[in-house]
Amino acid sequence: MKAILIARVSTEEQREAGNSLPAQIERLKRYCQNRNFEILHIYSFDESAYSDDRTEFDSIINQILEQKEKIAVCCDKVDRLSRNVFDKRVSLLYERALDDRLELHFTSEGQVISSRVSAAEKFQFGISLGLAKYYSDAISDNVKRAQEEKLRKGEWVSKAPYGYLNVKNEKGDTDIIVDDYTAQIIKKIFELYATKAFSIDLLTEKLKNDYGIKWPRSYVAKVLSNPFYHGTMLVKGNTYPHKYPPLISKELFDEVQAVKRGFKKQPFQFAGQPYIYRGLMRCGDCGLAITPEKHKGYVYYHCTQYNGKHGAKWFREETITQELGNVFKSLQMPDDVLEQTISTLETLHKDKVEFHANQHDKLSKEQRSLTKMMDNLYIDKLKGRITESEYDKFYQTFRDQLDEITTSLDRLQDAEDNYYITTKLLLEVSNQAFDVFMSSEVEKKRMLIKLVLQNLTITGDKIVWDAHSPFREIIKCSDRLLWRS
Numbered sequence: 037m038k039a040i041l042i043a044r045v046s047t048e049e050q051r052e053a054g055n056s057l058p059a060q061i062e063r064l065k066r067y068c069q070n071r072n073f074e075i076l077h078i079y080s081f082d083e084s085a086y087s088d089d090r091t092e093f094d095s096i097i098n099q100i101l102e103q104k105e106k107i108a109v110c111c112d113k114v115d116r117l118s119r120n121v122f123d124k125r126v127s128l129l130y131e132r133a134l135d136d137r138l139e140l141h142f143t144s145e146g147q148v149i150s151s152r153v154s155a156a157e158k159f160q161f162g163i164s165l166g167l168a169k170y171y172s173d174a175i176s177d178n179v180k181r182a183q184e185e186k187l188r189k190g191e192w193v194s195k196a197p198y199g200y201l202n203v204k205n206e207k208g209d210t211d212i213i214v215d216d217y218t219a220q221i222i223k224k225i226f227e228l229y230a231t232k233a234f235s236i237d238l239l240t241e242k243l244k245n246d247y248g249i250k251w252p253r254s255y256v257a258k259v260l261s262n263p264f265y266h267g268t269m270l271v272k273g274n275t276y277p278h279k280y281p282p283l284i285s286k287e288l289f290d291e292v293q294a295v296k297r298g299f300k301k302q303p304f305q306f307a308g309q310p311y312i313y314r315g316l317m318r319c320g321d322c323g324l325a326i327t328p329e330k331h332k333g334y335v336y337y338h339c340t341q342y343n344g345k346h347g348a349k350w351f352r353e354e355t356i357t358q359e360l361g362n363v364f365k366s367l368q369m370p371d372d373v374l375e376q377t378i379s380t381l382e383t384l385h386k387d388k389v390e391f392h393a394n395q396h397d398k399l400s401k402e403q404r405s406l407t408k409m410m411d412n413l414y415i416d417k418l419k420g421r422i423t424e425s426e427y428d429k430f431y432q433t434f435r436d437q438l439d440e441i442t443t444s445l446d447r448l449q450d451a452e453d454n455y456y457i458t459t460k461l462l463l464e465v466s467n468q469a470f471d472v473f474m475s476s477e478v479e480k481k482r483m484l485i486k487l488v489l490q491n492l493t494i495t496g497d498k499i500v501w502d503a504h505s506p507f508r509e510i511i512k513c514s515d516r517l518l519w520r521s
Contacts, residue, residue, distance in 0.1 A: 039073035039108040043080040044116045060112045067143040110141040115168035190279035197264050219283050226284050230291045233482040286443045312481050320495025321346050349497045359499050364469040366514040399445050406438045
C-alpha cells in the first residue's frame with residue numbers, strides 16, 4: 037500500500053525536540069518501512085491544528101482525496117491531525133476510512149482507523165481527539181491568564197504602536213521603549229489635528245511631504261484614536277493603564293476626539309483644496325458657508341445665496357488677507373508693556389508652586405490607594421471570592437476614578453511646568469502674529485486664524501470676527517491705547 041506521511045508542529049511546540057518535524061518524519065519512515073508501505077508523499081508544516089483556517093492542511097487533504105487507489109495516511113499522533121473535535125476535515129477522512137477508501141495510521145499511539153475498526157477503537161479515537169482539544173483549550177486558558185496578568189501589570193502583549201519600539205531587556209524579555217524620533221511625529225500629529233486646521237486628508241498629505249511617511253488616511257485616523265499614546269491600553273473593549281511613558285496628555289487626546297466628532301458632522305469633500313479661508317467663514321445674512329472660486333487667476337469668496345438672493349458681495353482673497361492682517365497687527369504690544377507683563381508672570385508663577393505641590397501630594401495618595409484596591413480586587417477574583425462579572429463591574433469603577441485622578445495630575449503638572457512658559461510664549465506669538473500671518477503658507481495661516489479668531493462672517497460688505505481670549509483683551513487694549521497694569 038502507498039502511504040502519505042503528515043508531520044506538523046505549531047508555534048508553541050517547536051522548542052520540543054521530540055515533537056519536532058524531523059523527529060516525526062523519522063518515526064513515520066520507520067513505521068512505513070516495517071509495514072512495507074511505499075511512501076508516496078511526505079508533508080511537513082508549521083500550523084495550528086486548532087484553528088479553522090488551515091491553508092496548508094486543506095491543500096494536503098485535497099491531494100489525498102484525488103488519489104484513485106486506497107492509501108494509508110500516516111501521522112505520529114491524533115493531535116498531529118487536529119485538536120478540534122468539530123474539524124470537518126477529520127470527519128471527512130474518518131468517513132473515508134470506514135468506507136475502505138483509505139486508512140488512518142497514528143504510529144506512536146498504535147491506532148489504525150479502517151473499515152475493520154472495532155467499537156472500542158472508535159471510542160479510543162474519539163477520546164484521543166477529545167484529549168487533543170482539551171490540551172489546546174488548556175494552553176489557550178494559560179495564555180489568556182498570562183496575558184491578563186501582563187495587562188494588569190501594565191505590560192503590552194502585542195507589537196508596540198508607532199512611536200515606541202520593541203526591544204530585549206537584560207533578562208532577554210521583550211520590553212517597550214519610546215522611539216524619540218517617531219514619538220515627536222506622533223505628538224505633532226495630535227497637536228496639528230487639535231488646531232482644527234487639518235482634516236485627515238491634509239494631515240496625511242503633510243506626513244508624506246514633511247516626513248516621507250506614506251500612511252493611508254484610515255491609519256492616520258486609527259493613530260488619532262489610539263488611547264495608548266496617553267497611557268491607556270484598549271484590549272477587547274477593556275481599558276488598562278500601561279507602564280510606558282505616554283507621548284501626549286489625556287487632555288490633548290480628548291480634545292482630538294472632540295475635533296474628530298466635529299469633523300464628522302460637516303462635509304469635507306473639498307478639504308484638500310489650497311484655499312486659505314475655505315470652511316472658516318460663513319455668511320452673516322443667511323448662515324451658509326462662504327465658497328471660494330477662482331477666476332482669471334484670482335480667488336474670490338462669496339455666499340452662494342442658495343436660500344434666496346440677498347445681494348451678497350464677492351471678496352478677493354487678498355482683500356480678506358489684508359483686513360485680517362490688520363487684526364493680527366493689533367496684537368502687537370509696546371515693548372515696555374510686554375516686559376512688565378512677563379515680569380509680573382514670573383512673580384505669580386513662584387506663588388503657585390507651593391499650592392501645586394500640596395495638590396500633587398493629595399492626588400498621588402488617592403492614586404496609590406486606588407491602585408492597591410485594584411490589586412486586591414484581582415486577588416479576590418483569582419481566589420474565587422468574587423465572580424467575573426463582579427470583578428468587571430468594580431474594576432471599571434476603579435478604572436474610571438483612576439483615569440480622573442491621572443487626568444488631574446497631568447493637568448496639574450502641565451500647569452506647573454507650562455504656566456509661565458506658555459503664557460510668555462503666547463505673548464511673544466501675539467507680537468509676531470502679523471509677520472507670521474503675512475509671510476506663511478496656507479496651512480500656517482489657517483492654524484493662526486483658528487488660534488486667534490472665531491465666528492468669521494461676511495455680513496453685507498464687511499468682514500466680521502470675534503477673537504478668542506486672551507487675544508480679545510489684547511486687541512481691546514490696543515484699540516483704546518489703554519494698557520492696564
